[in-house]
Amino acid sequence: MKWLRICLLILVIFAISLLSACSPGGVASRRSNCSQGGEVCVNLSTVKSFAMGDPVPLKITVTSSKDFADLNLTLHIGGGITVDGPQTWEKNISNPTIDRGVAYWNFSIKAGQSLTFTRVLHFPQSEGYFNIDVSVVNTGRIIDAEDYFNVLLTKENGGQVILEGTPLPPHTPNDTSGVYGPGTPTPTLVTNPTYAHPTSTPVTPFIATSTSPPYPLPSSSPPLQNSVPYP
Numbered sequence: 001m002k003w004l005r006i007c008l009l010i011l012v013i014f015a016i017s018l019l020s021a022c023s024p025g026g027v028a029s030r031r032s033n034c035s036q037g038g039e040v041c042v043n044l045s046t047v048k049s050f051a052m053g054d055p056v057p058l059k060i061t062v063t064s065s066k067d068f069a070d071l072n073l074t075l076h077i078g079g080g081i082t083v084d085g086p087q088t089w090e091k092n093i094s095n096p097t098i099d100r101g102v103a104y105w106n107f108s109i110k111a112g113q114s115l116t117f118t119r120v121l122h123f124p125q126s127e128g129y130f131n132i133d134v135s136v137v138n139t140g141r142i143i144d145a146e147d148y149f150n151v152l153l154t155k156e157n158g159g160q161v162i163l164e165g166t167p168l169p170p171h172t173p174n175d176t177s178g179v180y181g182p183g184t185p186t187p188t189l190v191t192n193p194t195y196a197h198p199t200s201t202p203v204t205p206f207i208a209t210s211t212s213p214p215y216p217l218p219s220s221s222p223p224l225q226n227s228v229p230y231p
Contacts, residue, residue: 032164033147035136040064040071040109042136044147051158052125060117060134064109068138073117074104076133080124090117127154129168 034041043061050056062073077083078101086096086105092115093105109115123130133148150162152169162168 033145035143035145039066040068040136040143040145042073042134042145042147044132044134044149046121046132046149046161049158049160052123052153052155054158056121056123056159058119058121058132060119061114062107062109062117062136063114064111066111067109068143069108070106071109071136071138071143072104072106073134073136074102075119076102076131076135077121079128079130080126081130081132082122084120084122089119093117123151123153123159129153 033043041063043063045059045061046056060073060075062071075083083098083103086098089096089105093107096105097103103119105117107115121132130151130153131148132151133146135144135146137144147164149164150168151159152162153159160169
């Protein structure tokens with residue numbers, strides 16, 4: 001009888017721990033936008049849709065369970081997307097910089113603190129898929145957290161935000177090709193893609209309050225792997 005009670009107690013403890021892990025904030029609920037140890041998390045949020053040509057607000061939220069004196073945040077954009085200037089950015093950051101396809105800055109954070117950075121994105125007047133990716137790292141990249149989403153931009157429907165885990169819808173651009181003749185849809189390399197995290201995102205070394213870019217700049221800025229803009 002005593003052994004049965006011990007077994008029941010063990011099962012209850014196991015069930016409680018399992019529920020705790022699967023509950024909000026539990027270990028099992030951690031998304032890929034947190035560092036490996038869960039110390040730092042970053043979250044991107046924006047509007048669900050927007051008209052072509054409209055400015056797009058972007059909110060970047062960083063939370064931490066520990067003190068970090070100097071973190072680096074890099075916002076990766078491409079395919080002709082631009083971001084509002086550093087003069088509009090927050091005052092509690094250092095080394096604010098915009099360069100080809102990236103915007104980055106340094107900041108500090110306290111344990112239990114949540115910091116929000118707001119930016120405004122401007123998409124080009126062209127159809128295609130675009131990727132927005134943000135990464136937060138510290139010295140030696142011991143902390144490495146990131147978040148991302150895709151955008152499908154069309155003349156007919158404007159911009160549609162596609163979150164992580166959602167398949168990219170098939171898309172044929174609604175224009176004509178100067179190569180294949182009037183009335184012929186421009187060929188697209190992406191016909192029925194599935195959502196995947198970009199595998200060719202540039203590595204972002206840590207920036208320690210300097211004015212140099214986070215990595216050597218190319219002579220020209222190629223589009224991101226997941227960006228397929230169209231004429």
